[in-house]
Amino acid sequence: MKPETEGELAEVVAGLSGPVRIVGGGTRDVTGSEPILNTAGLSGITLYEPGALTLVAQAGTPVAEIEAALEAEGQQLAFEPMDHRGLMGTSGEPTIGGVVAANISGPRRIQAGACRDFLLGVRYVDGCGQIVKNGGRVMKNVTGYDLVKLMAGSWGTLGVLSQVSLKVLPKPEATLTLAVHVQNAKTAIQALSVALSSPFEVSAAAYDPQYSSALLRLEGFADSVTYRETRLRSELANFGEFTEVQDPVSQWRSIRDVSAFQGSDGDVWRISVKPSDASEIATRAEAEKTIFDWGGGLVWALVPKGTDLRKRLRAFQGHATLVRADTDTVRTLGRFQPESVGVAALTRGLRQKFDPRGIFNPDLMG
Template identity: 70%
Template sequence: MRPETEMELADIVAGLNEPVRIQGGGTRGVFGPEPVLSTAGLSGITLYEPGALTLVAQAGTPVTEIEAALAAEEQQLAFEPADYRALLGTSGESTIGGVVAANISGPRRIQAGACRDFLLGVRYVDGRGQVIKNGGRVMKNVTGYDLVKLMAGSWGTLGVLSEVSLKVLPKPEAVAVLGMPVTQVSAAVQMLSAALKSPFEVSGAAYDPELGQALLRIEGFADSVAYRIGQLQRELSAYGEAAQIEEPEETWRAIRDVGRFEDKEGDVWRISTKPSDAAEVAARLEAKNLLLDWGGGLVWALVDAGSDIRARLGEFDGHATLVRAAPETIQTLGRLQPEPEPLASLTRDLRRKFDPKGLFNPGLMG
């Protein structure tokens, strides 16, 4: 099923009598029931006002199309959505609706915020086939229930997005990356934390144990970047000698897309935790490879196929998401972290309100 208009989407949903899998570009490797309800036919930028830093697009619009339109005006999606196609072995075109539905947010989240923080408004079809609109086209519009934030990260379980409104930001004039040799996760997190606490507006803080390097990104006007890079090198001199990395944008794209794991066998997990707990979490994982982002708050782990990382971690302050694995492993362990019962009960109640017939992506979020 591939509707071409919002009303056609609403008519299809109103007539559904069996569960469906909601799909944008099919790039996220989400399994589920057949048939598939695709939003790829709902495509196109419907409003773009560079002066107002506002863009409105239908949910099936390819992210590449949006990024090209923004680049022509020297603007960008500040939350830096990742491209996991190589990591997951998928094809197709990532869509803006899929990015919003999964709240995909890249390395710049530590400075700029997540996808949901740039979401101004949404239009979607609920489980009754009703078209719902919430939010607006300006950040100050907060009237009524904040369904905008609720839809971001709901993975299509509450409704099928048909249109999203986003705040965009200017592209930085210059980008520079510092690399510092580090051999221990704890030392790397300590250094990254010091950099993030500095006044030099670090927009990326990662650690690649395989390279043995902690990486810091600075963005902005060229003169400002040059000054802040120099100051940051001096500020961090107690941790070692930091040097600028060539091809900074390529370096950070590899971190954003977890390029280190693309051609390696095994399951891939994404663990969100407190940076101060990153070293202990990394030790418990018994991973073949690691990659840390968000100053240690995001830990990517490559482990042997079928490994139950949640069992290894036990109780910890955070959550573990199974990003890449065989379908049977995902079926057994679940893609998303199981919720505590009080929260799970609230989730079930919300789903019954939004999707009373249980049509959308059953089993994905409880």
């Protein structure tokens, strides 16, 4: 099933007699036995106003198409969404609907915010086949239910996105990335924390153990970047030696897309924690490889196939998501962190209202 208009999508959903699996570009390898409802036919930028920093696109529009249009005007998606293809070993094209549905956000999240923070409006089809519109094309306070934020990160379990409206931002005039050479993860997280708590507007902070360097990105006007670099070097002088990364675009793309895990056997977990707990969590994980992003708030872990990482981590403040594993492991362990009793009840209630027939990705979130 591959509708090409919102009306066709509504007709398809209204006529469904059983569950379906919603797919955009198919880059995140969310498998299942249900028939596929593919949104890639709903493609194209329908409105772009560079002066208003606003873009509207159908859900199946390739992210690359949107980035190319923005690049021509010196603008960008500030939340720099991850490309999962290398990590997952998949093909296809990432779509903007898939990015919004999973709230995919890259290294700049710590400064600019997540994908949902740039989402102005959505159009989607609910489980009864009704077309629903919420939000608009400008940033403003609204009354009523903020379904825009609710749809971001719902993974297609509440409705099928047909169109999204996004706020975009100008690209920075200058970008510089510093590498602070450190001895271990604990020291790296301390350095990242000091940098992020400083007034020098660090736009990305990560640590890749294979390079033994804490990475810090500065963006903005050239004079400002130069000044902040000097001050940041002074603030972090006791942590280790500094070098400037010569190809920062590739470096942050590598962090964003978890390139260090690509081509490696094993399961991949994404762990969200307090940055102060990151090094301890990484030790408990006993992972073959780790990468720290968001100042330590996001830990990527590569572990042997079939490892129950949640059991290994024991109780902790955060959640562990199984991003890459075979079907049996996903079925046994569950892709997402189990919800508390109260939250699970709220989730069931929301899904019952949005999708009373239970047809959208029924087993994805438990």
